[in-house]
Amino acid sequence: MATEVITRRPAEVRTGATAPRPRRKDRGRVLRLHIPLVLYLVFTLVPFYWMIVFALRPTGSTAPVPWPITFEHFDTVWNDIGYAVFFQNSVIVGVLSLFFTTVIALMGGYALSRFRFRGRTAFMVALLCTQFIPGAMMLIPLFTIFRGLGLINSLWSLVVADTVFNLPLSIILMSGFVSAVPFQVEEAAMVDGCTRMRAFFAVVLPQLRPGLIAVGSFAFIHTWNNFLFALMFISKQDNFTIPVGLSYTIGEYSADFGALAAGGVVAAIPVVCVFAVIQRYLVHGISAGAVKG
CATH class of the missing domain: 1.10.3720.10 (MetI-like)
Known part of the structure; x- marks a missing residue:
């Protein structure tokens, strides 16, 4: 029985006894669903990203990434204003x-x-x-x-x-x-x-x-x-x-x-x-x- 099982495993692999691949229709449905969601997420999060960038980067900086990070604006808002x-x-x-x-x-x-x-x-x-x-x-x-x-x-x-x-x-x-x-x-x-x-x-x-x-x-x-x-x-x-x-x-x-x-x-x-x-x-x-x- 052990020999029989061993000889059958490669056959099962060759015949494709693995998880079925998604069909083209399923892939198209996934793309139609996820692409609009990703675009909407980017459209929503971009203003929040720039708000964080302006809050953390130094005054006068125009870098798209807040580096070096500073908390001077938080100190100004909390204490001075x-x-x-x-x-x-x-x-x-x-x-x-x-x-x-x-x-x-x-x-x-x-x-x-x-x-x-x-x-x-x-x-x-x-x-x-x-x-x-x-x-x-x-x-x-x-x-x-x-x-x-x-x-x-x-x-x-x-x-x-x-x-x-x-x-x-x-x-x-x-x-x-x-x-x-x-x-x-x-x-x-x-x-x-x-x-x-x-x-x-x-x-x-x-x-x-x-x-x-x-x-x-x-x-x-x-x-x-x-x-x-x-x-x-x-x-x-x-x-x-x-x-x-x-x-x-x-x-x-x-x-x-x-x-x-x-x-x-x-x-x-x-x-x-x-x-x-x-x-x-x-x-x-x-x-x-x-x-x-």
């Missing part, structure tokens, strides 16, 4: 907006998903329609309201404005996440003696973690990048956020591109980290409420 204060203000506004948006969207999404009331469909349509209204159209009414409330030059004006503009889409998204959780598990908890609120916190809320993270991340990113509201409602430099603070590195006749790029790199780090969290939970978010039989 006051970027540390801008960063702190952006974090405060972003975290508060994230918190209020997530809590209110959770309550609104649960109500839209679990209760049937008159005007529910019209309310959801109205929420969708608000996404077609540009924020610039609301600047004058919001400025008048905030001036009457004494919120001009206060970070609370940005928190309120960003939360209001984040809520419509957040409520709709949260409603979908709540609907993915079967109502039967909630009913079973109430049959066992739980109140609706206790059943919600014990059964529903743990399964909404991907939805809460996704909604909160979207709210944080939108608030972090918002330039228009911060420019209109804040005039004191101590209350500037990152987008407005970076705009002041551009003068009337010149611009400090190194400092501008360094500030952009620092501003992009939290957004990149948040997106790294989002992509994981968005993939699993649709099935977050699934229950095994």
Whole structure:
């Protein structure tokens, strides 16, 4: 038997008992799929590459590669321009907006998903329609309201404005996440003696973690990048956020591109980290409420 096996192996190799080669059609499909993706990736990453180059190369250098590497632009932005204060203000506004948006969207999404009331469909349509209204159209009414409330030059004006503009889409998204959780598990908890609120916190809320993270991340990113509201409602430099603070590195006749790029790199780090969290939970978010039989 050993001799027979040994004599068969070369025959199997000769007859092509290896993994089949990809067909021409498969190769063409791979090329049609990957070439556009590579081109899009290059188109997207080239601006980020040049931002890093400007941030790390010395002033006056025109080299396409940042060498020798210097951190003088980061020192200028952080200490001379006051970027540390801008960063702190952006974090405060972003975290508060994230918190209020997530809590209110959770309550609104649960109500839209679990209760049937008159005007529910019209309310959801109205929420969708608000996404077609540009924020610039609301600047004058919001400025008048905030001036009457004494919120001009206060970070609370940005928190309120960003939360209001984040809520419509957040409520709709949260409603979908709540609907993915079967109502039967909630009913079973109430049959066992739980109140609706206790059943919600014990059964529903743990399964909404991907939805809460996704909604909160979207709210944080939108608030972090918002330039228009911060420019209109804040005039004191101590209350500037990152987008407005970076705009002041551009003068009337010149611009400090190194400092501008360094500030952009620092501003992009939290957004990149948040997106790294989002992509994981968005993939699993649709099935977050699934229950095994």
